[in-house]
Amino acid sequence: MVIHVVGAGVAGLSAGTALLDAGADVLVHEAAPMPGGRCRSYDDPEIGRRIDTGTHLLLGANVHALAYLRRLGALDRMIEGVPAAYPFIDLSSGRRWIVRPPFRGLASALHPVALAALNTEPRESSWRRLGAVFGRLLTESACRPWIASTGIGDAMVDPAAARLGDRLALGRRLTALETDGLRIQRLVFGQERVPLAPGDRVILAVPPHAAAQLLPDLMFPTEHRAIVNAHFQVQETSPAPRLIGCVGGLAQWLLWRGDVISVTVSAADRLIGETPAALAKRFWPEVARAFELGGTPVSARIVKERRATIAATPAMERLRPGTRTRFANLSLAGDWIRTGLPATIESAVRSGAIAARLALA
Numbered sequence: 001m002v003i004h005v006v007g008a009g010v011a012g013l014s015a016g017t018a019l020l021d022a023g024a025d026v027l028v029h030e031a032a033p034m035p036g037g038r039c040r041s042y043d044d045p046e047i048g049r050r051i052d053t054g055t056h057l058l059l060g061a062n063v064h065a066l067a068y069l070r071r072l073g074a075l076d077r078m079i080e081g082v083p084a085a086y087p088f089i090d091l092s093s094g095r096r097w098i099v100r101p102p103f104r105g106l107a108s109a110l111h112p113v114a115l116a117a118l119n120t121e122p123r124e125s126s127w128r129r130l131g132a133v134f135g136r137l138l139t140e141s142a143c144r145p146w147i148a149s150t151g152i153g154d155a156m157v158d159p160a161a162a163r164l165g166d167r168l169a170l171g172r173r174l175t176a177l178e179t180d181g182l183r184i185q186r187l188v189f190g191q192e193r194v195p196l197a198p199g200d201r202v203i204l205a206v207p208p209h210a211a212a213q214l215l216p217d218l219m220f221p222t223e224h225r226a227i228v229n230a231h232f233q234v235q236e237t238s239p240a241p242r243l244i245g246c247v248g249g250l251a252q253w254l255l256w257r258g259d260v261i262s263v264t265v266s267a268a269d270r271l272i273g274e275t276p277a278a279l280a281k282r283f284w285p286e287v288a289r290a291f292e293l294g295g296t297p298v299s300a301r302i303v304k305e306r307r308a309t310i311a312a313t314p315a316m317e318r319l320r321p322g323t324r325t326r327f328a329n330l331s332l333a334g335d336w337i338r339t340g341l342p343a344t345i346e347s348a349v350r351s352g353a354i355a356a357r358l359a360l361a
């Protein structure tokens, strides 16, 4: 019995490595030339550094993501912020304070935390999803930030790709699923058609729009929210990663790691039309103020992810499908599957683990 996993984002890697660890015969097919999907690091020619597509933060509450890292022997590639303490700055007034979760100062951080967790303005977010976020943040350890010491790809992606070895095929896009109405009969990769034996199974771990192209009658969330990141290379080097939450400006979170400072803006659809140069010009004074830097950055890179995550609105939440499909040998994985979690790494890891368990059952 072969289990085919389509998509090597975190969900596909979670499923693929769980299946491999359970002794299954697994093949992971990824369309892109590199694994990791939306959660990856890459060599950026503009600033001459390996950077993350966007800053990815885990919390102590992300028990599934942390268990995945532990299983892959990669937990030491993350730095746990102990005790949980989040420096904040009001960019308009310069006022600074520290939020010490779970409760001290949390009121001042509710909006930025909700925005970061849901990638959707809290006023339009599902109350259920908001409740799920804050309901998991009731202890100090659950609120601790976990930051990748070098890059999120080094922690979440590379160890999984190494574990899979030649069971991970890159540049291999699934273009069609052929069915007899009850089961998937063949996987089509361009000109190549791969027949499935009776016991073979498929886990489709691709984003919603890609899944909908392959499964035309699939119910799926259609609205997304953007995330915009700016990465500035600076003269100075921070000996340890420094995270600052921001209010009163454009930037929402700043992470200084090595000689690169990354700015994150969630629910950033209004910024998508702005040129990279204009955005860099708006962000840099905020970065300089928060970290008390003079001068100008060595180089800058703006990364716009239009479909960073599904919108966490009540209407989109209702459209999240479950793991099972109407085809007996096909299940779904991805951050957008109905896991009870916001569409984050935690949801992606969890969805992959659930799909793997179902495939083995």
Ligand SMILES: Cc1cc2nc3c(=O)[nH]c(=O)nc-3n(C[C@H](O)[C@H](O)[C@H](O)COP(=O)(O)OP(=O)(O)OC[C@H]3O[C@@H](n4cnc5c(N)ncnc54)[C@H](O)[C@@H]3O)c2cc1C
Residues within 6 Å of the ligand: 006, 007, 008, 009, 010, 011, 012, 029, 030, 031, 032, 035, 036, 037, 038, 039, 053, 054, 055, 056, 057, 058, 172, 173, 174, 175, 205, 206, 207, 210, 227, 228, 229, 305, 307, 308, 309, 333, 334, 335, 336, 343, 344, 345, 346, 348
């Ligand atoms: C800028 C940014 C910042 C973020 N910050 C955080 C954060 O701080 N914390 C957090 O928890 N989450 C964060 N997220 C969300 C997190 O990145 C996602 O929830 C997670 O990576 C989704 O993983 P996935 O495997 O479900 O999907 P994806 O990463 O989209 O993976 C799907 C994979 O399927 C492949 N694929 C698509 N079509 C096909 C096909 N036909 N055949 C084969 N392969 C195909 C794609 O190439 C891709 O590799 C952030 C996202 C972005 C964009």
